[in-house]
Amino acid sequence: xxxxxxxxxxxxxxxxxxxxxxxxxxxxxxxxxxxxxxxxxxxxxxxxxxxxxxxxxxxxxxxxxxxxxxxxxxxxxxxxxxxxxxxxxxxxxxxxxxxxxxxxxxxxxxxxxxxxxxxxxxxxxxxxxxxxxxxxxxxxxxxxxxxxxxxxxxxxxxxxxxxxxxxxxxxxxxxxxxxxxxxxxxxxxxxxxxxxxxxxxxxxxx
Numbered sequence: 005x006x007x008x009x010x011x012x013x014x015x016x017x018x019x020x021x022x023x024x025x026x027x028x029x030x031x032x033x034x035x036x037x038x039x040x041x042x043x044x045x046x047x048x049x050x051x052x053x054x055x056x057x058x059x060x061x062x063x064x065x066x067x068x069x070x071x072x073x074x075x076x077x078x079x080x081x082x083x084x085x086x087x088x089x090x091x092x093x094x095x096x097x098x099x100x101x102x103x104x105x106x107x108x109x110x111x112x113x114x115x116x117x118x119x120x121x122x123x124x125x126x127x128x129x130x131x132x133x134x135x136x137x138x139x140x141x142x143x144x145x146x147x148x149x150x151x152x153x154x155x156x157x158x159x160x161x162x163x164x165x166x167x168x169x170x171x172x173x174x175x176x177x178x179x180x181x182x183x184x185x186x187x188x189x190x191x192x193x194x195x196x197x198x199x200x201x202x203x204x205x206x207x208x209x210x
Contacts (some may be wrong), residue, residue: 016030016068018044020075027097029066030089039186042183044070046159048192049179050127053157054078057126062142067094069129069159074103081106084113093166112164114138131156131161132186140170147172153195161188 014026018040029102029188047054048071059081070165083106085091091110109116114134128146132138134187137160146152157178160169164187171177171191179190 011113015068015071016040017072017075017201018047018157020072020077022071022075022101025075025101027094027100030093031166037208039183042161042188043072044182045181046188046190047072048166053127054071058082058123058127058153059100060084060125062117062128062130062146064094064108064131065090065131067097069131070106071097073127074101074106079083079105081109082188084116085110086112114145117142117149117151118120121147121151125151126153126156128152128156128158134163139166142151143169143171143175145172154193154195156180156193158190160191161186163187 013029013048015029017023018026051063055077057073057078059070059073059078061067061073061081061083064070064085067083067085070078070083074081074092083094085094085108091108092126092160094108098108111202118195128151130139130142130146139160142197143158143160146158152158158175162169164182164185166187169189172193175191175193
């Protein structure tokens with residue numbers, strides 16, 4: 005007998021002004037919140053870069069990454085989410101937190117990224133549903149339509165079988181780590197960089 009999946013769950017904010025707050029999320033197909041352990045590692049990596057940053061969350065889902073950034077005093081977050089229920093929950097959670105410096109945009113992320121923004125972003129999260137070939141398409145659009153400020157940081161989380169990502173020459177990989185079925189990487193964009201090395205040893209999560 006197959007057990008029925010719960011209709012909802014929670015996401016916990018790790019640190020910052022909303023530390024330990026738990027917010028409801030819907031259990032929807034493809035919704036795969038970044039685990040607390042991975043999120044903690046990521047925010048240790050970028051601890052000195054979040055405050056005051058403009059954040060773009062390309063595939064928000066639960067909103068765990070953008071909410072964590074806002075809790076740590078990011079100046080603004082633009083949040084893309086395709087599923088109506090998830091987008092509605094994100095709006096409700098921001099209202100619960102009395103957060104007014106974020107916009108939730110319901111829509112297809114690839115279509116949204118195919119437009120040039122009025123202002124670039126300092127911190128970008130690319131954590132798409134797995135096995136839909138969305139990561140590299142998003143990366144190409146972000147580069148093509150100039151979504152990044154110089155020295156922007158880009159976090160990419162994919163299924164672990166994607167051992168090598170095709171990224172622009174202007175993106176330098178700073179960190180790469182594997183945890184179970186996911187692999188996550190941190191890049192930095194430089195307008196002056198012409199060469200990029202995407203090779204390197206992958207550190208296993210213990």
